[in-house]
Amino acid sequence: MQQTLCVQLKGANAGEVAGILASRLVEFQCSAKLERSSSVVECTMRVTTKSTNQPAGDLVVELDGDDTPDFAAEKVIDILAENGVISLPAADYTPEEEEKIRRRLQDLGYIE
């Protein structure tokens, strides 16, 4: 089931953050349409999720001007994940990578 959620970013660098966010959301099977105004950026996302936990209304996010745009976008992603809109992927090793790390740790004496 496809649902639409409006995320409104407010604050310095909102346009840049929205651009980064739109790119990042592709990784979560989301599409994002940006609607800009002079002081506020609105990012409308068509979220393809079966989750029933989505917020009932729009999501308004106040950006911290001290954040790098990349990190500000990550904070929004965290908020979306906390609200069940998206699921953050597990960062697992491939079997080959895991074996490589296991051997390294063994080589370094940490494990046997």
Added chain:
Amino acid sequence: MMPLQGQRALRAQRVLVIGLDCAAPRFVFGPDAFRLTNIQRLADRGCWGRLRSCDPPITAPAWACMMSGKDPGTLGCYGFRNRPDYSYAGMAIANAAAIREKRVWDIVSRVGKKVVVLGVPQTYPVAPVNGWLVADFLAPDTRADFTYPRGLKDELQTAVGEYILDVEDFRTDDKPALLNRIHALMRNRFDAALYLMKSKPWDFFMMVEMGVDRLHHGFWKYCDPEYPKFEPGNPFVDAFRDYYEGLDARIGELLKVAGDETAVLIVSDHGAKAMQGGVCLNQWLINEGFLVLKKSANCGAGVSPALDASHVDWSKTKAWGAGGYYGRVFINVAGREPEGVVPLAEYESFREELAGRIRAIPGPMGYPLGNVVLKPQDIYRQVRGIPPDLMVYFGDLDWRAVGSIGQKSIFTYENDIGPDDANHDYDGIFIMDDGTDRGGRQLHKLRIVDVAPTVLALLGVEPPPDMQGRPVC
């Protein structure tokens, strides 16, 4: 977004943390201290002391404890590998994903401060920060996304050349080549640090140099005259001194760039000591009848294979172990493990009996080894994840724990994974110069969990109430 204004910094000061994995007090403060001009200047102006590591005093979880202000039980991390469940299937690597508690850079990122994190253990896979992060040696290789943001990887490559995650081919008898690689790691890590310090705005900067640990494990017998295997006049007799003094010079370069307005901490996650040998934990459990192998298992004397779960007769096994710089013992509990045999009602009495038996294991000459046996529930504020039932420091860390089996004696002096003559020790180092003249005061009873709240306090950020340490000074 979270209302952050109330959490903004109270003091406009930035903090530089230089982590030296395994740096030992005896080489920095003690009678064997080398001539470390820059480090000494910081200690003389600020304060310093021995920093008690966590239990276990191992790189993972120690750095995570230090930077979260929480003990391993609360983190649910008891080493580089942890049991993911109660099966016999083995252990999972504890990388950054295993650390669920916020570390200093997560906290200060959230209040809008810029951070740079370089090579701190358990930071791979990378998580976003308000700044720049280069992960640790748990990244498989430099083809992986080991930086945040991703583009930093190429930027570093251009600035300082190929990034070195760690010393490769560590278990080698080619000691000259190993020493070269350890120094190359230091050059590479500090070149990267200098580049990041100069090119990025930061409020909090932390780097960890792993080379000290690799040096201790690889060269202890060449550098410690008190060590039984020490050979006077060997070609590496000055390897420790040369390395530590080289390290001090590189630290001096960082201090110049950091400037006087920066509070500086130099810390280590644990210390180091001579290793007398290994105690074959699983072989001892077999000898005592706690661990039973299937008759088909080919584990005769002299074979020394790793313990294979498929060779264990679980229906007759009460306990098994895992080796490393410390020993872990797991009890085969009925209703908990798939083929558990120790009734839950007898768990505590059996655990106590086993702990007592392990404490009493005598050394090869028949004298007490002084084994330390700990129960996680006794030493941690919380016990999360799946901890070992017992944690063992053989000979109070003079001996490592060997997990392999098939040895005639439970004592081994040859490491089956290659040369290694050092074990970890409880105390690391702590030096802080925050710009206020503290007159070189020596501090006592410093704990590894005190570092995170100290850094936050320096940055004017209120430490979270669930941090277990207290700000120093």
